[in-house]
Amino acid sequence: MNTVFFQNIRDFFTDLPLLKEFFILALILLGSFLVYLAAKRMGNKIARKFAARTKTRLDDILIEHKVIEVLAFFIPLLIIKNFLFLLPLIGNTVDVIVNLLLTFLSARTVSTLLMAGNSYYELKPRARRRPIKSYLQIVVIVVYIVAFIIMIGILTRQPPWMLLSGLGAMTAIILLIFRDTILSFVAGIQINMYDLLHVGDWIEMPQFGADGDVIDIALHTIKVQNWDKSITIVPTHKILENSFRNWRGMEEAGGRRIKRSIYIDQNSIKFCDQEMIERFLKIQLIHDYVKNKLEELERYNREHNIDDSVMVNGRRMTNIGTFRAYAAAYIKSHPKINQRLTKMVRQLPPGPQGLPIEIYAFTNDIRWEVYESIQADIFDHLLAVVPEFELRIFQNPSGKDFAQLTTQIHSRG
Numbered sequence: 001m002n003t004v005f006f007q008n009i010r011d012f013f014t015d016l017p018l019l020k021e022f023f024i025l026a027l028i029l030l031g032s033f034l035v036y037l038a039a040k041r042m043g044n045k046i047a048r049k050f051a052a053r054t055k056t057r058l059d060d061i062l063i064e065h066k067v068i069e070v071l072a073f074f075i076p077l078l079i080i081k082n083f084l085f086l087l088p089l090i091g092n093t094v095d096v097i098v099n100l101l102l103t104f105l106s107a108r109t110v111s112t113l114l115m116a117g118n119s120y121y122e123l124k125p126r127a128r129r130r131p132i133k134s135y136l137q138i139v140v141i142v143v144y145i146v147a148f149i150i151m152i153g154i155l156t157r158q159p160p161w162m163l164l165s166g167l168g169a170m171t172a173i174i175l176l177i178f179r180d181t182i183l184s185f186v187a188g189i190q191i192n193m194y195d196l197l198h199v200g201d202w203i204e205m206p207q208f209g210a211d212g213d214v215i216d217i218a219l220h221t222i223k224v225q226n227w228d229k230s231i232t233i234v235p236t237h238k239i240l241e242n243s244f245r246n247w248r249g250m251e252e253a254g255g256r257r258i259k260r261s262i263y264i265d266q267n268s269i270k271f272c273d274q275e276m277i278e279r280f281l282k283i284q285l286i287h288d289y290v291k292n293k294l295e296e297l298e299r300y301n302r303e304h305n306i307d308d309s310v311m312v313n314g315r316r317m318t319n320i321g322t323f324r325a326y327a328a329a330y331i332k333s334h335p336k337i338n339q340r341l342t343k344m345v346r347q348l349p350p351g352p353q354g355l356p357i358e359i360y361a362f363t364n365d366i367r368w369e370v371y372e373s374i375q376a377d378i379f380d381h382l383l384a385v386v387p388e389f390e391l392r393i394f395q396n397p398s399g400k401d402f403a404q405l406t407t408q409i410h411s412r413g
Contacts, residue, residue: 021087025094028083032076040072058120065116070109077102099154107147111140122199129198134188134236137219141181183237184220190240197222197239202247208234210244255338255362256371262382263354264320265392272317276390280322283388285329293317293325320347323389324357327382331361336374338364354394 047068051059062068081098084091114136121127153159191197197214203224204211212226222239224232250256272280280290297315300306306314327345331337343361350356359382363374386393 018089021089024086025090028080028086029076032079035079036072036076039075040069043068043072057123061116061119065112065119067109067112067116070105070112073105074102077105096154100151103147103150103154107143110143114140127199129195130192131199131217133217134185134219138181138185141219180220180235180237184235187237187240188217188219191217191236197246198248202251204245204247205232205234205242207242208232208238210234251366253338253341253362254366255341255364256366258359258361258363258375258378260375260379261348261356261358262379262386263356263394264323264386265394266350266355268390268392269318269320269355270390271311272319272322276319277317279388283326285333286322286326289325289329290317290322319389319391320355320357323386323391326385326389327357327359330381331359331378334378336363336365336377338362353396 044063047059047063051063077098080094081102084095084098087094118133118136121132197203197217199214199217201214202212203214205224210224210226210232212224212232214222215225215231216223218236220236222234222236224234226232277290277294281287283290294317297317301308301314304314308314324345324347328343331343331345332339337343338361341362346358346360348356348358359378363371365371365374383393
């Protein structure tokens with residue numbers, strides 16, 4: 001009975017040769033798929049064992065980029081190609097499909113290896129200053145373009161160089177299609193040539209809402225992680241078309257700038273009397289300053305025969321000038337201020353909010369949270385000592401001030 005059954009199947013396929021070849025093709029595909037699964041599993045297992053025994057990160061990166069899985073795809077395609085002699089009717093069509101897949105897979109393999117190489121390069125210290133990702137992406141694009149031309153040649157059965165000869169007429173269209181790619185590539189060269197941007201730099205681009213660290217520089221885009229942890233994508237070629245601020249200089253200088261003012265009520269500014277001078281002499285930070293200043297003023301007034309019975313005659317110490325000297329001495333003695341960089345306490349033009357006394361200095365720690373803590377500590381102290389110089393901080397009147405004023409008026413009435 002079995003003999004009759006198989007004879008009937010043989011006769012069936014003999015009468016339908018095309019169906020027979022599809023059946024054989026299905027068996028070849030099934031066998032190739034099983035071989036692929038086995039090769040991928042075995043290859044990954046061997047690669048992971050090998051990577052665990054080596055110290056280099058290259059093999060780990062190749063595994064992370066699934067290079068073994070990509071290479072494993074070649075095995076079923078080559079198996080199919082070697083069994084095409086069993087398919088005289090549909091073999092040519094299957095061969096074209098296999099060649100197309102082999103071409104695409106070759107381009108995919110090159111792309112995967114290039115990206116794996118970039119990941120390995122990014123482990124090097126120099127990668128932050130000289131990224132190569134954008135250049136490798138250009139190579140990947142060229143590889144896929146060549147693969148696409150070869151695939152068209154396979155379909156049309158024309159040599160690839162014959163197709164290349166016809167591309168001259170399409171130059172304008174190609175330039176239009178790859179406009180952003182070309183601009184980004186040129187921008188990438190200029191960024192590297194002039195050392196404009198590194199991964200890890202803090203940049204500000206208000207027009208794109210970017211304010212944070214650069215986390216990736218690619219061919220078409222630059223990723224910026226903002227301080228609120230959102231991600232801003234900036235087109236690479238827009239970096240050169242628009243202005244941006246790079247804070248790398250601050251990091252390299254080792255100091256972060258403090259530039260903040262204390263607003264003094266101008267009605268509290270006055271000459272120093274003897275009682276104030278004696279009190280200032282007891283302040284350690286400005287003891288020498290006050291002593292030397294008194295000698296300087298006394299000598300000047302004596303040489304110019306100044307009548308010191310009138311306060312406005314000659315030169316005299318003021319409480320605002322002495323406060324500036326104290327603030328400068330405090331900044332100079334502060335352990336968290338970078339003494340190598342510019343530091344000063346200056347008086348800005350007075351305005352409706354009082355007289356600004358600006359503190360201009362650099363902290364020796366550029367970490368944001370530490371910088372803010374240092375700045376706050378400095379101004380906590382300076383704001384607290386302002387009354388010691390018989391000065392007042394300017395502040396717009398609040399509702400409580402008006403309430404107190406109203407109470408005083410009523411009490412007097």
